[in-house]
Amino acid sequence: MAAEHAGAADRRASRSLGIESRHTPWRLRDARVAAELTDLGDRARVWRVKTGDGPVVAKLTFDRPGAVEPGLRIAELVEAAGIPTGAPIRTAAAI
Numbered sequence: 038m039a040a041e042h043a044g045a046a047d048r049r050a051s052r053s054l055g056i057e058s059r060h061t062p063w064r065l066r067d068a069r070v071a072a073e074l075t076d077l078g079d080r081a082r083v084w085r086v087k088t089g090d091g092p093v094v095a096k097l098t099f100d101r102p103g104a105v106e107p108g109l110r111i112a113e114l115v116e117a118a119g120i121p122t123g124a125p126i127r128t129a130a131a132i
Contacts, residue, residue, distance in 0.1 A: 062128035066090055093126065 066089030074083040074094070081098040098105055109125045116124035 063126050065093065065126070068093075070095070094123065 065086070068086055068088045071085045071087045071092075074085055075081065080100065081096050083097075084095045086093045086095050112122045112124045116122045
């Protein structure tokens with residue numbers, strides 16, 4: 038029963054994140070939430086997502102953009118220098 042409940046919650050998360058749509062802003066193929074990785078009440082919610090392009094992590098943060106964006110830019114720069122960091126996948130609107 039718990040597994041069924043978790044599966045239903047993961048499907049709801051997929052829909053609410055917009056990753057099940059064919060027109061995701063992240064251009065992910067066949068994306069489905071595999072599991073939520075955080076408990077409610079944290080400063081963010083995080084999900085493991087399976088895609089046709091490999092696994093990714095989706096994060097919804099409750100911090101303001103000015104507190105989050107510098108870390109995302111640093112992750113992109115470090116990854117561009119050849120160090121795997123799990124750099125953010127920009128949305129289609131940001132490209």
